[in-house]
Amino acid sequence: MMFLSNISLTSVVLSQVKFKLSAYSGLIYSLIILQVLGILFATGWSSSGTSINNISINLNISSIDSGFIFVSLLAISVGNLITTRAYRYDDFSFVATRLSSNIANCIVLLIFSCYAGVTTYFTVYLMRIFLTFNSTNEFVEGPTILDDPMNSLLTILAMIIFLWMFSSLGYIAGTLFQNHKLLFFGALVIIIMLLLTGTWIRISEIIFVENSSLLILVAKTFGIAILIFATSTAISNRLGVRV
Amino acid sequence: MNVIDCQKVNKGYRRTNALEDITFQLTDQKITGLIGRNGAGKTTLLKILAGLTKHKSGEVNVFGKNPYNNLLVSANSILVDDQMTFPDSLTLEEILRSAPAFYKKWDTQLAVRLFQYFKLDSKQQHSKLSKGSRATFNMIFGLSTHCELTMFDEPTNGMDEAVRTDFYRALLKDYIAHPRSILISSHHLSEIEHLLEDILLIHKGKVVLHADLDEVKEYAVAIQGPVADVEKWTAGEEVLHSKRVDEQKQYAVFKKNSKLERARLEGANIQMLTASEVCMYMTSESKGGIDDVFK
Structure with a gap:
């Protein structure tokens, strides 16, 4: 008599997420390095100067933008990394289906994005300390999270969702590349050609620029990320393992 | 009850036909040897049964389900081969510790005792193991899952003589304690003959003979x-x-x-x-x- 273990998709996905979080925890080091680089690059990110009579005023603005750009690049490469053969095959040494693997990857990337978004936001405080000690100029602080908690939280949320969307871009590129090299380059050419046309620029303006509030932008970005992950899942459904 | 039911299964790679009209049934709780020459299609067949690759035509049923992308089949079957990989960020000990979350029948005690017996280093990474040690670790992993369908593809590749003998003994002992369906492929039939009840002989992608050992x-x-x-x-x-x-x-x-x-x-x-x-x-x-x- 056979006794088959019944296992639900949810429980497999949860086990996979837990497993992946511990297996990929080394990525934290890359994140920290990039955040530190972001702080170092932030000094004098943009500056402007005016002079009235004999007094010249030089304004240096330091922001976490450079840090965020570095972390975004990391998000793209991590999204791409976990679609590579070695990472994919690891899943199938345990219980997995292609659907459960994709959902788990998507959740793991979201969790990483949360971590990266929150910590990157708070590097601004580290940067301020750094600037206070290292700058000979008069130092004017921007608002802190306590001054405007709602807006700050929304900014953090926006950073998280943007990082997640960037990781989804890396993810779909990786999935395409794994599936069919030709398909990947074909898609790349089509995207570049679309980017050169006016309509595409207009579409991205509508999506990313013309928003009445940050929350709408976040919602739109979230939707795009979900769409990209779903497409990747559909594409990877016929990928063989250990071939 | 049939654990595996294959009807006219075909699978081809670019130019070659790996499997041609494979038809056979496997009833439960037997150790079956999948025998064939190099390139006969043993590995391809096992990968299809484990749901790792997709067959081209025909019908494959494992526990009554198509194994490709099926959670029930994945949870109750395992394919142990030399291409098994595990994340490098985890030690062997951590890998064994994360297994019970996936395999409900995981036998921790068996895993630990075999691990100690074969003197593997618990702090080692899977990819850094020697060929023989990796095969040993994969074998321990496969046996400990106690999956209803346990498949081994050339499990003793790279193992030395003593470990091979121990492996066959361990397989038999664990099978007697926990009867289940075991499919073991090899081109050294003489080595595994004493374990087998049935033989499934395939040649050039076709089933040549499926009978019990005496036949x-x-x-x-x-x-x-x-x-x-x-x-x-x-x-x-x-x-x-x-x-x-x-x-x-x-x-x-x-x-x-x-x-x-x-x-x-x-x-x-x-x-x-x-x-x-x-x-x-x-x-x-x-x-x-x-x-x-x-x-």
């Missing part, structure tokens, strides 16, 4: 005698293999039949074959042997 042994016999006599005895028979022993004598292997008694009376030297020999002759490409190459 396989009885399937063919070898006969030796003067050339003219051997030719007479085997006339019209399906000769699987024949070779000249010396100037006068001929050696031939053919399917067992009623004519055998007459040959025996006429002074033929009839030899029983081992299952391994039967399988070898049934899958040999030519009537001659390697000697013919050097003629």
Whole structure:
């Protein structure tokens, strides 16, 4: 008599997420390095100067933008990394289906994005300390999270969702590349050609620029990320393992 | 109940046909040997059964379900081969510790005891292991899952003699304690013969023979005698293999039949074959042997 273990998709996905979080925890080091680089690059990110009579005023603005750009690049490469053969095959040494693997990857990337978004936001405080000690100029602080908690939280949320969307871009590129090299380059050419046309620029303006509030932008970005992950899942459904 | 039910399964890679009309059933709680020459299609068949690759046509059912992308099949089956990978960021100990979350019947005690017996280093990474140690670790992992369908693809590749013997012993002991369906592929049938109940012989992507071990042994016999006599005895028979022993004598292997008694009376030297020999002759490409190459 056979006794088959019944296992639900949810429980497999949860086990996979837990497993992946511990297996990929080394990525934290890359994140920290990039955040530190972001702080170092932030000094004098943009500056402007005016002079009235004999007094010249030089304004240096330091922001976490450079840090965020570095972390975004990391998000793209991590999204791409976990679609590579070695990472994919690891899943199938345990219980997995292609659907459960994709959902788990998507959740793991979201969790990483949360971590990266929150910590990157708070590097601004580290940067301020750094600037206070290292700058000979008069130092004017921007608002802190306590001054405007709602807006700050929304900014953090926006950073998280943007990082997640960037990781989804890396993810779909990786999935395409794994599936069919030709398909990947074909898609790349089509995207570049679309980017050169006016309509595409207009579409991205509508999506990313013309928003009445940050929350709408976040919602739109979230939707795009979900769409990209779903497409990747559909594409990877016929990928063989250990071939 | 059938654990595996394959009907006319086909699978091809770009130019070659890896599997052609594979049809067989496997009932539960048996150790079956999947035997075949190099490139016969053993690995391809196992990968399809484990749901790792997709077959082209035909019907594959494992526990009554198509294994490709099926959670029930994945949770109750495992394929152990030398291509198994585990994340490098985890030590062997951590890998074993994360397994019970996936495999409900995971036997922690067995895993730990085998791990200690084979003296593996718990802090080691999977990819840094030597070929033999990796095979040993994969074997421990596969056995400990206690999956209802446990498949091994050339599990002893790279293992030394002592570890091989221990592995077969461990497999048998664990099977007796926890009966389940085990499919083990090998091209060294003589080595695993004592474990097997059934043999599934495949050749060039086709099932040649699926029978229990005794039937396989009885399937063919070898006969030796003067050339003219051997030719007479085997006339019209399906000769699987024949070779000249010396100037006068001929050696031939053919399917067992009623004519055998007459040959025996006429002074033929009839030899029983081992299952391994039967399988070898049934899958040999030519009537001659390697000697013919050097003629």
